[in-house]
Amino acid sequence: MTALLNLHGLTKAYPGVIANDDVSFDIDKAEIHALLGENGAGKSTLVKMIYGLVKPDAGTMTLNGKPFAPHEPRAARAAGIAMVFQHFSLFDALTVAENVALGMEDAGPLRDLSNRIEEVSNRYGLPLSPASRVGDLSAGERQRVEIIRCLLQDPQLLIMDEPTSVLTPQEVEILFETLRALKEDGRSILYISHKLEEIRALCDAATILRHGQVVGSCIPRDTTARAMAEMMVGAAFETPETRPQGSGEVLLDIQSLSLPATSQFGTPLRDVSLTLHAGEIIGIGGVAGNGQDELLAALSGETRSDAAAITLDGQPIGRLGPTGRRALGLSAAPEERLGHAAAPDMSLTENAALTGHVREKLARRGFIDWRRARDFAERVITAFDVRTPGASSAARSLSGGNLQKFVIGREVLQRPRVLVVNQPTWGVDAAAAAAIRQALIDLAADGAGVIVISQDLDELMEISHRFGALNGGRLSPLRPAAGLTLEEVGLMLGGAHDMEVAHV
Amino acid sequence: MNFGAIDPVLLIASLMVAATPLIFAAIGELVVEKAGVLNLGVEGMMIVGAISGFIIAVETGSPMLGLLFAAIGGALLSLLFAILTQLALATQVPSGLALTLMGLGISSLMGQDYVGVKPPTMARLDIPVLSDLPVVGPILYSHDPALYLGLVLVACVWWFLNRSRAGLTLRAVGENAEAAFALGYKVVRIRVLAILFGGACAGVGGAYISLVRVPQWTEGMTAGIGWIALALVVFASWKPGRAMIGAYLFGGVTVLQLNLQAAGLAIPVEYLSMSPYIITILVLVFLSADRSSAPGSLGRIFHASR
Structure with missing residues (x-):
């Protein structure tokens, strides 16, 4: 398999903290790649660099063998990178179609866009009505809006930041089916999460970050959740100890x-x-x-x-x-x-x-x-x-x-x-x-x-x-x-x- | 009392003139607020527009040139607000209030030599046949060009906000600035442009008062129209059409009560004078049952790092 996106030596420092320190790894074509790490491990900064929201201090990226240095999200989207955000990227007061149009370079008239939304949403089993107001939708439906917004741009790499944190188990299953279908189409997915069982069920490869550095990689299917958790934290940690319920008043x-x-x-x-x-x-x-x-x-x-x-x-x-x-x-x-x-x-x-x-x-x-x-x-x-x-x-x-x-x-x-x-x-x-x-x-x-x-x-x-x-x-x-x-x-x-x- | 002296046709024609400054100011502020910025400096930008337009019109003899420079004057003052709130991240409410106070001061300084001067009158539309029609002629076809410009502006802003891509972006910035930024939109640039547009509109509205409505210059002559425009935007639920209706209502009651005063109605003048404010606000409060449509980020400071 060939690498779709290669990250080499990416470094980004903020005053007082190094968010990413010499981060290098590859994402292959048609691969679901997990990015693991605790809060503050530098996952968001890394993703923002790939998506053009933040400029790296050092290091290079290569997309499909060509140098890739997006200076803004528009450039990243044009190069085939799309991102589903964890929060703040939908507009409650606007309709589904308007929200989708805002994330696209060339949305065209809203009526045509609505048809395309219905087409894509049916193809990937993500039913949505283009005219509904986003503020009235459930969390799962809101996420579909984001995913469809990305899919309409025909991306090569889809970045997903904590996508399942707001979903019911059934909705998670639907999402995973969608992601596997995308993989079948030859698209790659960078999947950020700290739900280890999900990563074991879904992902083909994983890179683990701690304090801004890559501390390991693994094949999630062959690794236990506990081993991955310990790589993330860098030490063994105690699981809470439950006590029997008192039968109080x-x-x-x-x-x-x-x-x-x-x-x-x-x-x-x-x-x-x-x-x-x-x-x-x-x-x-x-x-x-x-x-x-x-x-x-x-x-x-x-x-x-x-x-x-x-x-x-x-x-x-x-x-x-x-x-x-x-x-x-x-x-x-x-x-x-x-x-x-x-x-x-x-x-x-x-x-x-x-x-x-x-x-x-x-x-x-x-x-x-x-x-x-x-x-x-x-x-x-x-x-x-x-x-x-x-x-x-x-x-x-x-x-x-x-x-x-x-x-x-x-x-x-x-x-x-x-x-x-x-x-x-x-x-x-x-x-x-x-x-x-x-x-x-x-x-x-x-x-x-x-x-x-x-x-x-x-x-x-x-x-x-x-x-x-x-x-x-x-x-x-x-x-x-x-x-x-x-x-x-x-x-x-x-x-x-x-x-x-x-x-x- | 002599109600017979009130000519309904003239009344309607003059209420349109009375409403026009309000339309300009309100439609400008509506766009600003749709972008998520609350600029309370409308009154200040109007009065600066009023004197800038007045000076240029008197010096060049061209009222249209006056309107143009009124727009520039209002926009320049709003640029100060834009720098304060969008670049220096100052809080919007006090910055807007400061703008109003400053505008009132600057305008009286600029206007010292122009008190009592008579500005050139703006040519009125005179279409043969149409303008001479009874009733319809005076109401629809015999105003000055700036009044029509105001109506066109309302239609354009409606189209821009609801139909155009750029308008969608502007609404998105006002609705959720962080999300718009994450999608790669230039929040600060869009907001600055909206503020400048609002300033230009307020300036033209002010100049319409000093050049057409009351063709003369007196200190503080905008007399609270800017504040009414601000209230109008809120009660119109940020909808251009409703803001226009509100402006006509206010203009209508203003003109009507003046006529009633002249006719000698046995109600104390003070009550008549306050009636436009009360009636406009009452009607718009009833109209605005769905007040929910306030832009989500209205008045909040945006900084890319948060």
Whole structure:
């Protein structure tokens, strides 16, 4: 086989950090090539160089035997390279056809384009209606928009950045079928992920990055997931240790909670009921945009409901705000770290005081006790191994994983009776994710109740005692997580309904 | 009271004149906001356009040349806003407010020698037969060219935003600047161009006041039209057609209440004077039930590194 794209000695440094250091490898024709690495290993920078968004400081690329140095994405697309982004590349308010047109050099009239979209989407089993508004689509459908946008340009190399993180197991299967069909057509795929089992099922070759350097390559089919994970991390790491569920008293009780959507493209909650016991972890799965944000807001107190719809220790709390609920022992950590869970430009001490002032008594008569606040922030930093110069650093300056450890640690150390977290390990590297999961397990073992909302099914299966799925704002009945098969989980997520033809 | 003195034909003809400055300013700002930029400096760009156009028209004797330089004047002032917000990454709201204050100051400085001067009048369209038709003639065929230019501009902007490729790109930049950048569009360049277009439109709108509507120069003569234009864009849900309807409504009520004042209606003048603002806003609030269409990135600073 011949190489389609050859990378040689690619190096890119940013102030204070070398994102890519002398990276070299080949991607063959008609090959699905995995790029593996933790967050911050330099995967995104590398991909951005191939796609022309970032210029390498040194090194060369060769495409089909010819030198390749795209100075902008347009040039990369013209050379036959297309990219499906992990996020931010769709426009909610525009239609499918308009979104596709924006990613193409020569889109032509929208009417012709719509026909071509339907043709390609049927050929690869990705049903889509060109006239629907992207904001109304499910995550799986949105991804189809991106894939079709790429396919219409007849690419030789398709780059996919974490494509399955928002999909149901059934949708993942559809995607893999599509990717294999593309490979049959002679196209190559650069597949970025840290879901190792997927890579083993799909990819022909893998290159592993750590701290910006290539640390190894392997044939995923012949390598165990654990071996690949250890190459990524550079060391063995501990898998969280689960503890048996305590059969405690009822802590939190939600009865028939219905709430309207909080934003234009949000999902209303419909008749959600759930009972959380002391010592229990409830995992709530579901494809993004099925009511996760709304459920978290309803529990944290950002959205108020009928007083009796939510009770904590038998006390109605539906009309209390976040501070009132924290005082009673119900804490929450939302998904968006910067801007929701933490104020980006404020220091860690200030961020610690923002949620900790009630339970940690950091404020007296309306004045903040800065020394206690600082002590509290430092306790979080030490207990959760947050890598930062100190408590006076701005939240923005922390890497995603470190900030997530801080945000979760801040709530855990307040010893809440009930903790609700949304996507606790999203975009967090394997070692930090394991630490966060362990902290949640320990919290439950000490008698608190924990609700974990996540799109990472492996994570939910690993730590939760009972599992439920959100679909269109409804919560499925909870079932014991032990013994659930992937198929059953997929059906609970409502994966099947997404396979029908998209909304017309 | 003498309502008989109000001639409906003249009323309609003059409401079109009253609405034109607002159409120019609002349509320009609409394009700017569609690109995701909130420029609160409309009032300042209008007044600078008003005096630039006035000076050039008086000195050269050509009102059309005046309009051209009004556009240049407005665009120049907006260039300052573009540099501040797109290159220096200043926050848009205070930058826009500063632009308004600065524009008011610059214009009074520029206009010191022009108070009381009479500008050359703009030739009116005079089509034989058509302009002489009863009713239709005065309403449709006997205005100055700038008024028609305003109507053409609304149609062009509508076509540009909804039908052209470049318009789609502009909307994409306003909707999600990060995504547009990731696709390789030049966010800053597109926004700067939109800001300059908005400045030029506001300038022409201002000059229409000083050259046609009230042919003279007085300090602060735009008298809040820029602010009305800003409100109009929001209540028109960022749709060019609705912005035009809103402008006509505002112009209509303004002219009508002036006529009612002249006719001696027994309502205090203050109430009549505030009526255009109240009625326009009320009607547009009812029209804008789907206010959801605000551009997603409106007012947010974009920097490629974030």
